[in-house]
Amino acid sequence: MSGTKLFRLFSFIIIICSTINVVEANDLKEDFSRPQSIPFPASNPYTVEKAALGKMLFFDPRLSRNRNMSCATCHNPSFGWEDATQTATGSQNTRLDRHSPTIINAAWGERFFWDGRAGSLEEQAKGPIESDVEMNLPLEEAVARLKQVPRYNDWFSRVFGSEGISGDTIAKAIATYERTIVSGQAPFDRWVNGDEQAISNVAKRGFDTFVGKGKCASCHTGWNFTDQKFYDIGLSGEDEGRYVLTDKPTDKFAFKTPSLRNIGQRAPYMHDGRFKDLKSAIRHYVSGGISRASLSEKMMPVVLTESDISDIEQFLLSLTGTDSAVSLPLLPY
Template sequence: MTTKIILWLFLAVLCLPIDGMTGALKPFTEVPIPAHNRQTPAKIELGKKLFFDRRLSGDGTMNCGTCHDPNQGFSDGLAISLNYPTTRNWRNSPTLIGVAFQKFLFHDGRAASLEEQALFPMMSAFEMNQNLDFVEEEIRAVPEYVTEFTEVFGDSDITRERIAMAIAAFERTLISRDTPLDRFLSGDARALSPKAQQGYEIFTGKGNCTTCHYGVTLSDDQFHVLNVAENPEHLKDPRIATTRRFVAKLYHFPEYRTLATDPGRYLITKKKEDWKAFRTPTLREIAATAPYMHNGIYDSLDKVIAFLNEGGGKDNNELQPLHLSPAELEQLRVFLEEGLTGTPITLTYPKIP
């Protein structure tokens, strides 16, 4: 065995996480499936059809894939999500890759399951703008769907809950697998390139990244106040202001008419410490899901890393400057781009009945 191989093996063992250790990175193993919504091939296929069915939007122009495009890392490549005609969204479209592992959905964590999450965009006035009573009748009017719902659920009763269950079953198949990091954590010392391994060591060491980014999805499923700057252009758009006030009104925020910033999770919890707090995103497939942050203000990983290296936004209490050198910043970016990109998700688009 050559000296170089011995060195690689030593570094791999040194960097492997200890079981049960807080902040440990873990390779992908299996997808958690809730007992009340077991996966079957027929349910997954039904969910895929519904995911791409434009009947789920009020005017028939949008489907779930509009904002979660398979060719854009199951996001949409825009700073803030697409919207229903004449309106404007206010937050970035998060990737659906790895959502099966998330304890909280949306940037503010207002949904606790994929089944619950699936109905929000359909009802939203600035997203799909669909009436759920109406969409049930639309789906019931399609004989092919009646047959498929009967096969999957045992009878022909088509409800919003079952529509959401089928969509959630499909979304749980959107998994990042076989990344170089997965192989590295499983014992393949050469799975990461030398520069990516240097970035890994920064990620787990000097960069303090595993404080919030750990586990299978590299997320702590918590909410943090980093004081990301508002996008000045968004602040000037009256349609975004309308959406911001509308959402705040729905969540009984007293000063919704004068609200000029995104309160984050505070709208959900009404806790002072959650003002401008947002969920820690997964880092898997991060290279394919730009732009970044809840408002899409950073269009590259270099800008995100620079923001974190500077200690986050003004007056935040969660981050401190990292003082990484230009070479270290580059190594960290290479790790994120190369090490966390897995086998492409293959998808055959369904024939919508």
């Protein structure tokens, strides 16, 4: 074969390979494309008034026994809808065992809390209000308290009609508001949509490592970067996670895969807030975790360099969106 023909053959192979890589990259990007609308359940459809009422309740300390805590105490919009402390602080300054999970993109959730004990956002909304170590206010007392507020009576009548104020309508309003809390458009999203300048080359390498040899996307999947499942990732400690609920040996030390959206705002990390920064969290996965019977089969040592870890960190930081400022509501009186 002549040199000219050989050159043309090599050029053709390079073009074909490049085309395949572009197609594969575009297909991969589509797996992480944002949805176009927020899903609301038929049993609790969205209305503007219901979300507005839910926002008032979310920020209202009157839903706690001592009138000194609200949902926003642990789910602060300034800290990625978490609270920036290692573990949450509950009633009477009680230090809790777990870090406050974010409520960002909760509309797409399947089960809630780190151990998945709530099957809906409505069920989740009731939990902290009644928990004796959190807001510590039985729902019947919360209902009686709100009924003493004339304008809350007006709001509940407007939104729920004759059903008025009840434990269920309180939960429905809060859950509706929580479903509207969606991470804003992030640099990563602009890159997915075709803007090659939206993220750095370092972040692009980090994405390649994240979905490739790092194997991070085996659990952190889809646009919200979570498969909604529960795994033992080999962390030390006595908290047995989902096992306490299910009594299944495979659920020992298992906790929910968190979303990675706005992750740069949400330190510290893990269910117990043990890691202060993203690199520390990534290094744990690289190590493969503690070897034990319940350890997820997805957990195994991964060969990554410090440069790889830095690249993944930069990719993760590109998932933080430009969110609108959250204004405090005027509470009914």
